[in-house]
Amino acid sequence: MSAMTRRAGLTAFGLATVAAGVAAWTRKTSSHSDSVDRQRPRMDPRERLQRYHLPNVELVTHDGKKVRFYDDLVKDRKVVINFMYTNCADGTCPITTANLVQVQKLLGDRVGRDIFFYSITLSPDHDTPAVLARYARAYSVRPGWTFLTGKPEHVERLRKALGFAYADPVEDANKTNHVGMLRYGTEPLMIWGAAQGMANPKHLLTILLWEFDRPLPGKAPRAPVA
Helix, strand or coil: CCCCHHHHHHHHHHHHHHHHHHHHHHHHHHHHHHHHCCCCCCCCHHHHHHHHHHHEEEECCCCCEEEHHHHHHHHHCCEEEEEECCCCCHHHHHHHCCCCCCHHHHHHEEEECCEEEEEEEECCCCCCHHHHHHHHHHHHHHHEEEEEEHHHHHHHHHHCCCCCCCHHHHHHHHHCCCEEEEHHHHHHHHCEEECCCCCCHHHHHHHHHHCCCCCCCCCCCCCCCC
């Protein structure tokens, strides 16, 4: 890059990703709910985002624990979310998982402390907690990264609410059509974005830290990494 450094370029890309993600969610929410909201009490923006995009469905962790998606996993947290198969046919999931393993190592003990990773299976009938636990062990996943399954209808609702759906119903019905995208966000600040999970791990780290190192309300900003 001649006009900017690589780091500045990646930061700019992260900004564009966040802006695009928020804009897409805003358009979808507005078009879906404007007519309904005229008949209901007004919601604050955070409640609106939770209602339409962060449904509080029940899931099961790879440790066999029942959790609620919003209340237990996302609320008041900085999160990275992806959808995957343990028996992925096209190689997308293994690459994305391996990349996230590297990102987790680069983030160190922040994962599980102030940043949380969630991988949700697209094949809940096959990917039981035991299968997900074996998958996590195979990739040497560290604490702070949870693999999740649940009822098919709950997984499907989450997939669509989080924006992992195709506009074409025929294309969307083919569940092998997944491109390894990540959804990341700081829930208290209502800022969300998307990134390509098969990108270089250091590239992903730059994008995530650009977002996650924003100070939460009432907290001092994190010192930059030298």
